[in-house]
Amino acid sequence: MSSRTDAPTRREQILGEAARLFAERxxxxxxxxxxxxxxxxxxxxxxxxxxxxxxxxxxLLVGISERLYxxxxxxxxxxxGAGLGPEAALxxxxxxxxxxxxxxxxLITLHDRExxxxxxxxxxxxxxxxxxxxxxxxxxxxxxxxxxxxxEARASVHAVFGLLNSTPHLSRPSALPxxxxxxALLHRLARGAFAAAADGARxxxxxxxx
Amino acid sequence: MSSRTDAPTRREQILGEAARLFAERxxxxxxxxxxxxxxxxxxxxxxxxxxxxxxxxxxLLVGISERLYxxxxxxxxxxxGAGLGPEAALxxxxxxxxxxxxxxxxLITLHDRExxxxxxxxxxxxxxxxxxxxxxxxxxxxxxxxxxxxxEARASVHAVFGLLNSTPHLSRPSALPxxxxxxALLHRLARGAFAAAADGARxxxxxxxx
DNA sequence: TTGCTCGGTTAGTGAGCGTTAACCTCGCCA
DNA sequence: TGGCGAGGTTAACGCTCACTAACCGAGCAA
Numbered sequence: 001m002s003s004r005t006d007a008p009t010r011r012e013q014i015l016g017e018a019a020r021l022f023a024e025r026x027x028x029x030x031x032x033x034x035x036x037x038x039x040x041x042x043x044x045x046x047x048x049x050x051x052x053x054x055x056x057x058x059x060l061l062v063g064i065s066e067r068l069y070x071x072x073x074x075x076x077x078x079x080x081g082a083g084l085g086p087e088a089a090l091x092x093x094x095x096x097x098x099x100x101x102x103x104x105x106x107l108i109t110l111h112d113r114e115x116x117x118x119x120x121x122x123x124x125x126x127x128x129x130x131x132x133x134x135x136x137x138x139x140x141x142x143x144x145x146x147x148x149x150x151x152e153a154r155a156s157v158h159a160v161f162g163l164l165n166s167t168p169h170l171s172r173p174s175a176l177p178x179x180x181x182x183x184a185l186l187h188r189l190a191r192g193a194f195a196a197a198a199d200g201a202r203x204x205x206x207x208x209x210x
Numbered sequence: 211m212s213s214r215t216d217a218p219t220r221r222e223q224i225l226g227e228a229a230r231l232f233a234e235r236x237x238x239x240x241x242x243x244x245x246x247x248x249x250x251x252x253x254x255x256x257x258x259x260x261x262x263x264x265x266x267x268x269x270l271l272v273g274i275s276e277r278l279y280x281x282x283x284x285x286x287x288x289x290x291g292a293g294l295g296p297e298a299a300l301x302x303x304x305x306x307x308x309x310x311x312x313x314x315x316x317l318i319t320l321h322d323r324e325x326x327x328x329x330x331x332x333x334x335x336x337x338x339x340x341x342x343x344x345x346x347x348x349x350x351x352x353x354x355x356x357x358x359x360x361x362e363a364r365a366s367v368h369a370v371f372g373l374l375n376s377t378p379h380l381s382r383p384s385a386l387p388x389x390x391x392x393x394a395l396l397h398r399l400a401r402g403a404f405a406a407a408a409d410g411a412r413x414x415x416x417x418x419x420x
Numbered sequence: 421t422t423g424c425t426c427g428g429t430t431a432g433t434g435a436g437c438g439t440t441a442a443c444c445t446c447g448c449c450a
Numbered sequence: 451t452g453g454c455g456a457g458g459t460t461a462a463c464g465c466t467c468a469c470t471a472a473c474c475g476a477g478c479a480a
Contacts, residue, residue, distance in 0.1 A: 003294050024338070025326060026236060026237070026238060026323075026324075026327075027236070028236060028237075028239060029238060029327070061266030070389060112379050113236075113323060114236075116235060117236075117239070121241070123417065134216075144220050151385075151386075152387060152391070152395050154385060155377075155385070155386055155392060155395055156395065156399060158376050158377070158379070158380060159373045159374075159376045159377070159395075159396065159399050160373065160399075161376065162320065162371045162372040162373050162374075162375060162376025162379065163370065163372050163373040163376075163403065164369075164372075165276050165366070165372060166369045166371065166372025166373070167369075169322050169368070169372065170368060175361075175364065175365070176361075176365055177361050177362060177365065181362070182365060184410065185362055185365055185369075185410070186369060188406045188407050188409070189366060189369050189370075189403040189404075189406060189407050189409040190403075191406055192400075192402045192403045192404075192405055192406020192407065192409070193373065193399040193400070193402045193403040193406070194402075195399045195402055195406070196399060196401055196402020196403070196405070196406075197395060197398050197402065199398070200394065200395070200398040201400070207407075
């Protein structure tokens with residue numbers, strides 16, 4: 001009984017600020033002194049909590065990949081457990097991902113920006129989790145849209161991730177409508193994209209001209 | 211009579227390699243020696259062509275922003291000149307952006323990743339060009355889908371950029387279908403996304419519940 | 421020939437930064 | 451009360467890296 005939005009431990013506090021700073025200025029663009037200052041201690045004090053700057057990034061990236069993947073699995077399990085069909089499952093996956101993109105913008109940004117700064121083993125782990133997460137989506141998308149070939153489904157999933165993850169790239173978030181409207185809009189965009197991909201694949205099936 | 215895929219000048223060669231390297235490992239992750247080595251000269255020889263590392267990044271980012279914006283304007287002008295409607299104009303914009311995303315993957319990656327490494331004046335310029343480019347799209351999208359409110363149209367355009375720019379993020383491009391198929395797929399995804407955004411906006415107009 | 425510019429070279433410098441060392445001070449348990 | 455570990459501090463080290471200095475050889479014009 002201690003983890004749920006209790007007072008954040010020092011480690012968590014550091015990770016949060018590090019994520020924000022890394023997302024803002026890039027891993028190499030942020031010094032340890034800055035991270036320390038952001039949590040009120042200075043510089044090398046961080047080494048009481050982490051082995052080094054790399055370790056912070058690794059923990060962030062592995063953490064988010066795991067949360068995305070296990071969260072996605074839980075989504076599908078719950079949806080199946082409730083006897084719902086693939087449409088509802090896809091909706092649930094999309095909504096969960098949108099929550100992530102809107103709530104943890106910094107982490108989303110890091111996720112596809114700083115992956116190659118990791119040690120080989122960590123990078124492999126993150127890549128594997130990402131792949132599994134993608135395959136989760138591909139499976140559901142192809143249940144909803146059986147006409148879509150697997151390769152195109154996978155490319156579509158990647159593209160929709162780009163779509164859903166686009167809001168953190170905005171310079172000033174004030175340009176967005178309120179959260180609920182934005183979430184609904186992103187959801188519609190994603191569903192519409194998948195539907196169009198499948199539609200086009202069906203039409204192009206026999207007639208591959210203009 | 212000297213620029214069109216003639217032998218690339220040294221400057222262009224350097225810029226090309228720098229773009230590739232920056233995209234791969236980030237601006238701070240690449241040393242000048244590496245860039246030099248990539249074009250066969252070593253290290254400080256670059257300073258005969260550029261004032262510094264920053265200048266290369268600036269030229270790359272300003273260059274791509276300008277090409278996107280002026281390219282988009284030309285698209286619309288040609289489309290209007292041919293007496294075509296907004297649907298065709300939107301298709302042309304999308305296709306042009308897809309060409310960009312597929313041909314200049316490195317530049318697309320840099321474009322939204324390293325913008326804050328620039329001097330203030332350059333960053334302002336790039337931001338302004340980006341804004342103008344977005345507004346180009348917003349105008350056309352709202353002609354095609356008048357039901358879509360401006361704020362949502364703008365957010366949708368940003369999201370679709372994320373979608374179209376997603377392919378460079380792929381670890382290995384071999385996962386994609388061939389270029390023509392990919393381009394067609396991306397086009398369908400983008401159009402489908404816009405259509406769904408507009409559709410939902412129309413439906414949600416009077417009934418804002420579940 | 422002379423001499424200048426263009427585009428290289430290698431050596432060196434100075435700053436920034438991740439990391440470590442050495443030390444200090446609470447709070448707590450025996 | 452005495453010790454000790456957890457979590458800080460400042461100082462310093464060493465490496466990396468952008469950039470500069472000094473030099474050089476080809477091409478070419480006068």
